[in-house]
Amino acid sequence: MSVHLFGIRHHGPGCARSLLDALHALQPDCILVEGPPEADPLLAHVGEAGLVPPCALLVYAPAAPQRAVFYPFAEYSPEWQAIRFANEHGTPVRFCDLPQSHRLAETQPPEDLDPVGAVPASAPPALRSDPLAWLAEAAGFSDTETWWDHLVEQRSDSLDLFAAIAEMMTVVREHAGAQEDLLELRREAYMRNMIRVAEKQGCQRIAVVCGAWHVPALASMPTAKSDNDLLKGLPKEKLAATWTPWSYGRLSFASGYGAGVVAPGWYQHVWDHREQASLHWLTDVATLLRRHDLDASSAHIIEAARLSETLAALRDRPRAGLDELMEAVRAVFCYDSELPLQLIRRELLVKDRLGEVPPSVPTLPLIQDVQAQQKRLRMAVRADTLDIDLDLRQPAHLEKSVLLHRLAMLGIAWGRRQVVRGKSGSFHELWRLAWEPEFAIRLIEASVWGSTLEQAAGTRAVSRGAAASELSALTGLMEEILLADLRAAVAPVMARIQDVSALTADLGFLLAALPPLVNVVRYGSVRGTDTDALSRVIDGLVARACVAFPFGTRGLSDEAATQLLAQLIAGDQAIRLLQDEEHGAAWFAALEIGARSELTHPLPAGRAVRILAEQGHWPMDEAARHLGLLRSRTVAPLAAAQWLEGFLQGSGTLLVHNDALWHAIDAWVLALPADSFTELLPLLRRTFGSFHVPERRQLAERARAGRDGAAAPAPLHAQALDLERARRVLPVLATIFGGAAAPEAMHDE
Incomplete structure (x- = not known):
């Protein structure tokens, strides 16, 4: 009876190859692998055609799926190769680490696997941060990663490797001092108990595959x-x-996974091509650069190979590693430029790709339903980004859109909507797809809402509607519901909208609630949805907004008025999209009352005049007259500037094409005192800065032409005087000044 300890580094191709050689030589009758015993039933799937690494074991609490832990595997992970060897040779294999049923119950969140094991808190700081740093420094390497790569991962012919690793880790643990981490003590105690169980079962040749740090602790067996x-x-x-797809991007250190590797794509080359990995990798570099129209030839490959080997020889290393290759690539291919190197790091060092999991792996009904729809609609699950353009007039494309919207309802942003250019926005959706491994956990969490995607998304929508208290949130939710074709959720959310709208008197909330519903009504025919009930809700919201506008724009702070201005612009566009004459007439009447009232805040007042003039409800002369009033000394400069901001924000088209408006604004600016102009300059710059570049250019040319001799606007005193209106103020003036105002003092001129 013998126990053989194989200390490995997770995701190490050199360790994996040496481990396979050792297992073939040993022919064990039992293999114990560091990992969660809860996943023992899933080990039989390793080696199946449909289970393609990178993939991960996902261990989770069904009552709280967000409490979960991943155990990722690449093809070159030693644990993966050990399990595959066991399945191919009919050797019993099981996990031997402390069960996650204890660890998840005791710690939140659970710890990820570590590269070589945990280090006692009492160890020196340098050793605690990297247990192999001392040895790497003694060997003349600047970092542990490079040292381990050259010492272990590029080797493939040494069966003595594991004895050397055991001796090395024994020395490191002696310098580190006694283990004080209770979790690590328990983990190692459980591993020793699993070895004892295998011995009691009569196994004669027991192979234990574990992190290198644990080897000394398992070699000396204390009492049971x-x-x-x-x-x-x-x-x-x-x-x-369960098994879930994983990605190379999540195997890298950048992903936050502690047991990752810096360059999983490079390690795949080391695993696939052994001694020829450097040449194959340089060839892939040249291919990648040529694909992006960058200069790369066979001569570059030869020169880079020679340079990398020369660098390795100068550093007394057996062959070129990743450091030498990257330096050679930078000098030969990239001409010391960083931009091509970024492309190479992203596409070749990480080489983001996603694994596959077969349908035979047991999983939850919701996940099975999503996977079945992805397969039926031929929507490949990929780790890299993929842009798709959907024409909603085609049934298959409409189904893809519904799938993406339903996943989004569950918080799974597999696809993100992009701006559609050059095509009809009502029939086209442009999506950018990128699958994240964490979506597996979110699907498990979403299983509480239902066993199918439609049921889960619908139940989730109803729950969100019941919790929402703002009308704009509810109408936005209704738009999501109809885009996701969740018909069972329409009635309860619609009832909620009606209840909340009946209690909402705030003008901003009413205006913000309109755009989502109007979009649904406008494009409802594209998706075949019934919009009659929505139309009735919209009728009520528009009527309430028209009633609230004259009063909801008064007594506002500048901050509240700024927020209302954005809501007013969006609400106005929504009402005009309805193309309903009754709604339009009521809306224009409300705007007119607000525009003429001196109590209205200048921001919405200016926008109301803009809408009335732009839509032809008022003549441009009337808008110019309101602008002319800004030049009155009774109007504070700040209020005039705010009115102008509300009138002009977003577009300067009116100024470009209307002389009366231009001259009125020009005269107001020229009449500002110097101190007032300085004070208002930031506000004016913000207003005119919102215009498009061509508009600003035309306005600048127009201003220059005016300075070069164009006719100036008439001064304020030269405008026509309404004597009848002027006489009305005489009694008020008499009361103020305490004298009699003689009507005959006013003479017609």
């Missing part, structure tokens, strides 16, 4: 009683496990 005492009384929680 001491280990059992460590494990006594641990809390326990019921867990479930």
Whole structure:
């Protein structure tokens, strides 16, 4: 009876190859692998044609799926190769780490796997941050990653490797001091108990595949009683496990996964091509650069290969590693430029790709339903981004859109809407797809809402509607519901909208609620949805907004008026999209009352005049007259500037094409005192800065022409005087000044 300990580094191709050689030589009758025992039933799937790495074991609590832990595997992960060897040779294999049923019940969030194991908190800081740093520094390497890569990962012919790793880790642990981390002590105690179980079962050649750090702790077996005492009384929680696709991007250190590797794409080359990995990788570099119209030839490959080997020789290394290759690529291919290197790092070092999981793997009904729809609609699950253009007039494209919208309802942003250019916006949707491994957890979490995607998304929508208290949030939710074709959720959310709208008197909320509903009504025919009920809600919202406008624009702070201005612009566009004469007439009447009232805040007052003039409800002369009033000394400069901002925000087309408006604004600016102009300059710049570049250019040319001798606007005193209106103020003036105002003092001129 013998126990063979194979200390490995997770995701190490050199370790994996040496481990396979050792297993073939040993022919074990039992293999124990560091990992969660809850996933033992899933080990039989390793080696199936449909289970393609990178993939991960997902262990989670069904009662709270957000409490979960991933165990990722690449093709070159030593654990993956050990499990595959066991399945191919009929050798019993099981996981031997402390069950996550104890760890998840005790710690939140759970710890990810570590590269070589945990280090005692009492260890020196340098050793605690990197347990192999001392050895790497002693060997003349600047970092542990490069040292381990040259020492272990590029080797493939040494069966003595694991004895050397065990000796090395024994020395490191002696310098680190006694283990004080209780979790690590329990993990190692459980692993030793699993070895004892295998021995009791009569296994003669036991192979244990674990992180290199744990090898010394498993080599010296204390009493079973001491280990059992460590494990006594641990809390326990019921867990479930499944396989899920993983990506190379999540194997890298940048992903936040502690047991990652810097360059999973490079390690794939090391695994596939062994000693020829450098040449194959340089060839891929040249291919990538040529695909992006960058200069790369066979001569570049030869020169880079020679340079990398020369650098390795100068550094007394057996062959060129990733550091030498990257330096050679930078000098030969990139001409010391950083931009091509960024492309190479993203496409080749990480080489983002997603694994596959077969339907035979047990999973939840919701996940099965989503996977079936993805397969039926031929929507490949990929880690890299993919742009798709959907024409909603085609049934298959409409189904794809519905699938993406339903997933979004569950918080799974597989697709993100992009701006559609050059095509009809009502019939086209442009999506950018990118699948994240974390979506597997969100699907598990969403399973509480239903066993199918339609049911889960609909139930989730109803729940969101019940929790929403603002009308704009509810109408936005209704738009999402109809885009996702969740017909069962329409009635309850519609009832909620009606209840909330009946209690909403705030003008801003009413205006903000209109655009989503109007979009649904306008484009409802594209998706075949019934919009009659929505139309009745819209009728009520427009009527309430028209009633609220004259009063809702008074007594506002500048901050509230700025927010209302944005809502007013969006609400006006929505009402005009309805193309309903009754709504238009009521809306224009409300705007006219607000525009003429001195109590209306200048921002919405200016926008109301703009809408009335732009839509032909008022003649341009009337808008110019309101602009002319800004030049009156009774109007504060700040109020005039705010009115102008509301009138002009977003577009200067009116100024470009209307002389009366231009001259009125020009005269007001020229009449400003110097101190007032300086004070208002930031506000004016913000207003005119919102115009498009061609509009600003035309306005600048027009201003220059005016300075060069164009006719100036008439001064304020030269405008026609309404004597009848002027006489009305005489009694008021007499009261103020305490004298009699003689009507005959006013003479017609």
